[in-house]
Amino acid sequence: MSLLTKKDEESGLSTYYNNKTTVIQEARVFNDSPISPRKCRALLTRIVYLLYVGETFNTQEATTLFFGTTKLFQHKDSALRQMVYLAIKELATTAEDVIMVTSSIMKDMQPNSEVIYRPNAIRALCRIIDPSMAQGVERFFKAAIVDKNPSISSAALVSAYHLFPAAKDVVKRWVNEAQEAVNAKSSSSFFGSSNSGGYLGWGGSSSNSNSGYQMMPSTSYITQYHALGLLYFIRQQDRMAVTKMIQQLGGGKSGMGTTLKNPMALCMLIRYAAKVMEEDPNMHRPMLELLEGWLRHKSDMVNLEAARAICEMKNVTAAQLSKPIAVLQLFLSSPKSTLKFAATRTLAALAVTHPASVATCNVDLESLISDQNRSVATYAITTLLKTGNEASVDRLMKQITTFMSEISDEFKVIIVDAIRSLCLKFPAKHAAMLSFFSGVLRDEGGYDFKRAVVEAIFDMIKFIGDCKEQALSHLCEFIEDCEFTKLSVRILHLLGAEGPQAPNPTKYIRFIYNRVVLENATVRAAAVSSLAKFGLEKLDTKLSRSINVLLNRCLDDVDDEVRDRAAMYLKVYTEPKLIQPYIKEDSIFSLSALEAKLVSYISDPEALEKPFEVASIPKISRAQAAKEVARPSSLETIGMPSTSKAPTPPPVSAAETQSAYAQQLTEVPEFASYGTVFSSSPKPQQLTESETEYQVSCVKHLFKEHVVFQFNISNTIPDTVLEQVSVVMQPQADSGLTEDFIIPLPSLTAANSPGIVYFSFTRDNPEEFQMASFQCVLKFVSKELDPETGEPEEEGYEDEYQLEETELAAGDYIVPTYVTFASEWDRLRGGASATETFGLSSMESLKAACTSIIEILNMQPLGGTEEPQSSSVHILQLSGLVAGGGGKVLVRCRMTYSKAQGVTLELGVRAEKQEACSLVVAAIGG
Template identity: 35%
Template sequence: MNTSGNPYKNLEKASVLQEARTFNETPVNARKCIQILTKIIYMINQGEQLGQMEATETFFAMTKLFQSKDMMLRRMIYLSLKEMSTVANYVIIVTSSLTRDMTEKEDSHRGPAMRALCKIIDVNEVQEAVNNDNIMVQYHALGLLYQIRRTDKYAIRKLIVKFSKAGFRSPYAYCFLIRIAANLINEEGEETDSPMYDFIDSCLRHKNEMVIYEAASTIVSLKCVTPKELSSTVNVLQLFLSSRKPVLRYAAVRTLNKVAIQYPASVTASITTLLKTGNEADVDRLMKQISSFLSEISDQFKTVVVDVIKSLCQKFPRKHTVLMTFLSNMLREEGGYEYKKAIVNTIISIVEENPEAKEADCEHTSLATRILHLLGREGPRTTTPAKYIRYIYIRVILENAPVRAAAVSALAKFGAASEDLLPNILVLLQRTTLDQDDEVRDPMNVSLSSLERLLHRYTIEPTTKPFDVRSVPVEAVPVEQPKDISIGVDLPRSGIESKTNREDTYDEQLSAIPEFAHLGPIFKSSLPVDLTESEVGYVVRCIKHIFSHYIVFQFDINNTLNDQLLERVTVQIDGSAEGFEVVHYTPCQVIKCNDTGTTYTLVKLPDDSSAVTGTLACTMKYTVKDCDPTTSVPDDEEGYADEFVLEDIEITVSDHVQKVLKPNWYYKIIIFYFSFHLMFIIECVKKIINYMGMQACERSDKIPEGKASHALYLAAVYRGRHDVLVRAKMALDGTTVYPGAQAITMQLTIRSTDGSAVQVIASAVE
């Protein structure tokens, strides 16, 4: 060989491959193997084509050289492997040796081994690595796949779709895939209805906080996103604001700052969350920040801010001044009804829950009336109620009829609660008597539903008497209708169920019975009274309906027995000794097993107008039919008569009296006087109200502690529509009756348009 020229110029492929068999010798001759590897590399670089079988045999022989620790030989092995990887088969078997070199401490081995491995490895191996359990392996495998395919947009799209469905264990891989999808959206100009955006949006619901924030931050930075799509992102960032991790709170605030610059409305909920999660010292600063962007958002988002301020005032009651000032400024600004309504509701809530916050311009009538109602209820209880009167009276002068009426009612409440203000308020109220609107002139504390019903009856019934407003019940009492009640006549059930007033319901029931149609309107209905024990077979309850000259006793009977059926049920009343005359019985035709029925007894009141109390004996009479407990079919068609003794019915003074509220009771004229000595304790006031059945006025039923004397003012309407007023002056006389009880001297003063009513009321405490 010519030493002055190229020593590899005349190489023959066959001879070189023959020499390559030296690689199989043991021990390895490093110097000789280096020369042979150099020849092989030279031939390949010169364009010599190796057959697949030849290359594979040589490649397998080269793998045995990894036994040698020679540095130069190892480098030549790496170079040769890279050159032959494209020709030989099964080159993947050498990956274990290369991987071992990559993990060695020798720096000269790790770099070349890694480069050789990248050369021989197949793309499918990268995809397998993406499914590895190690989170870092997944992350780097995805990065390598992206680098391989980054020039092919279609391949990138398939990559995102594939792994968005398959998922990763690695949060880093998810974050990288989100960034790939975001780049594709921005480069291709896609909208928010694309699969790429759907994938990013789905990551907002991932269980890993890193992935959630990456998705939220990416959505904020997208060019195609609108405020509507930002709502879910803002909600996620809002949750991060209340996180215990400082890094999450910082990241959320930083991202929300970006949103606030472009979309102030979308970040409203998050800013208000800062109010919820902040401390008391930050309230002033946060309120100033909200004021800066409040004018830029819609009423819908302003309402959200108002709701948060309401909860904030409950959390920090000492900050009510700042919050009320803020709400007052909001109330003066332009806004819709719902927005202003939210502000008013919040102010009312703050005033009701915080006594220190008791301090209204409104263009909405319903809101103005609510505010006036609030002032009338809470204003008299403040330390200086007089300062509210001017504001309320201005409404009487300037506003429309509904607001004026509400203002008049509010002024009346101030006068009723304060003797000092009463003379001045009376002067103001007298000016309203000439108001052009009846709603302002004649405010009455009546039940509207009852008033409509009685007016309707007055118009259809022939009468020469004027309509008496005292026939209207003072208050509507809700009633729960018993289920499956069967009575002696068919009643219009739909009409009964449509009423919420107890008297209205009873009135319709009784009007449907011909024998009771002539009695007129019900003056009063009592509460149900049990006439039997709850454990007996027949449970009976009685309700007394008081009319002008009659009493209708309604008996609701519950048959708790499952083997007996009752027919032709009546309740016989014996009131002859008391002067009460039974006029008519309305039987209940049948009461099935475990069912309830109703029967009525009509009784005429005594001719003596003062004889209104008594005790009536009651006996239930009926026909019993034994029946099968399972089918409830009677065994005998005839049955047998039976009776059941009930407890006596007590008729008291309170049954003939209906409560009514009389303002300014003290200014009524007093005529009759009675003096009594009662042996009661402090419960005396409650007992008097209970026995008489009258309404306490001017809060006289509230007794301050430690008082030795007290004046109780009562008002009512007696049967026959006669007004009754009572004043009871009580004082301790210092006499101890028995331990824990003192004697009370009471002066009872009664006034009424009917003399018999006075005697009846007085008899209640005799």
């Protein structure tokens, strides 16, 4: 687009095309009598061009242009009719009352109308009609899908594909016609029509419908590609139907007997096969045989797609990779740059996980380093960096340096990432690589490229201690001329963390203070924080007093953030006891949990009368906080409400899970009086097997006086609807819980799965920690869906499904939180404590014992202690907050292992309240 714009500006076309006001004024040409096809085509071209480059028309302008354009239907010029359809198709999304032009479009859809008009009419009608009208035009679409002319058939299939989200039930009835289009044995059409819906060249102003066009036969079989996409769209919720379709169209193990002749259709079938193989382990072997068969297909496109699919499989073995790598190796010597590029890119990605398998192609890859296509050369040398040995590093680094200036930033980032991996693989070669990174930092480049280089140097500092001092010096030089604020802030933060421990920390202070003098407010604030940390290592020294002087100068800064930071650090200098909680503390409040608690606090008038309980908010490490800011919180897929149309990624931390569930519960009116949710289950408990027809999982939500069980229910049967869906729970005797109510699910189909059923209990004594097990039964009314109308039948049958038991356990009352264990353990020395010894004879290893204890208590493991470093002795440290004002609780598990006795556990507990101690001990002892 940038090149196009530049050319337009040079030729003066930009002024001509981009003047929206002129175009609207000239629309009067549509009302001329007689109509001038040449003028109208030129004006319509300008309208489409404006929409293409991002210009927008308001509703009134779009409506005026739309109905002005529709007046041109009376003219028979075929080229003009082509532009009319293009224009109304684009304007229809903004204009009003577009439904009025339906009759004119449907005239051109009739079987007896000109063949050249029908594909465009079908595409335009798809944009014009309301979803409720889809059933009225169903017969036209069905006839068009099976039309012998592939341009008409493809237009109908693509239109059906776009109609599907709004009119699922209607489009699903076209499955037989779509299957017939897939099985088409031959295809002939006007050249280019099946791909773009248009024709080469513009005709004259003659009224002859075929004027200006050259009809050329084509055997592209493009209809199969469009029909396969529609079939998958219709059947995507039915895994068995998709698997059957792939096997029928796959053509057996050889892949040669397939009815699909279009390479793009085969590529799409390969992607569907790879998806089925990933989702269903039972289909791994049959799908792999199909993929290996397509490696021998006569189309290069199909060969590459099959090879890529096998290379991207999870847990792929070296034996399974031999065939696809052999195919890719053949393409490395191809005269076509596209094939070489695709092969090298696939091998570069595979080299990350299977370098030994890719190493067989190293000879061919080395010959591509000097390839004229620098993109191919980039991927070739990137792959060699991942598969080469230590002896080849210096030679490869020299070759990289020669063409770094010839490639785009995108490929520079790829090379930098490869060298970063090489640094960790061969740390002895860090000098050459660090020299390369410092050199490219001085070169021209965008933010993404410079960030990749800085991140690579950060990793070298973290993992290769010998290069730390030199790397910090290079970063200091870089921020002198760095034009990116984000990078400057990150480097200053690193200097503040690593610089004070360096042998000669004073040499970094000049670079940092220069930022206070020369940079913008954001960088100045970061520089103040970094500068202050140099003096906090050793107070009352010459360096500390010098830093104090520099910070006092910052009190006169024009920005309040800079002044506030300087004042805070000066206060810390005078009161050293503030260093640990304000500077060196590694924990921080979870921002998502803090936000959820604050929103709940200010929305409850009664809560505002009491102080905000900050102690009830879980903490996370600063590393987790960085991830939390990078990704928004969300619920796991199976926990989404039934009204949600698409799943979102799972949360990145337990604190995010809590706040996301809290947000979901606030949208349920029945829970409005329950107050703030104290805790939710860290992950859903599966109550059914993964292969069953109905899949149910359970999440427990704990309130001050209530417990709510959330059942996430999925219906995997596509032609069945479940109505009056509920879960009946039977608690054990003396559970301390009283049943409140059930919020059932009115209906549940495979399309809107999962749905949610809520079951609420009242806690008889909120001061106690009730623990109980529950028998659960899924009850529903099952009804078949009418294949014609898509509506459920009037009569169904009641059914029930026995679920696994669920329980309310100690872990449901505890929320994980991050603390500095040593200091917090000492702080709780005078509080409630308990020590018990347990014999865990069923545990086969210390790691299994750690996993079980963490799962039972639902507490935060600290400092990597969940991974035992020894096979016989280990200490596990845990931290958590007890819901309902139970306060903080810490656990220290000293464990020993022997084959004769299993795991012996000494459980030490310290807490702010005795009830929390008793809860933890009872959980392990029970």
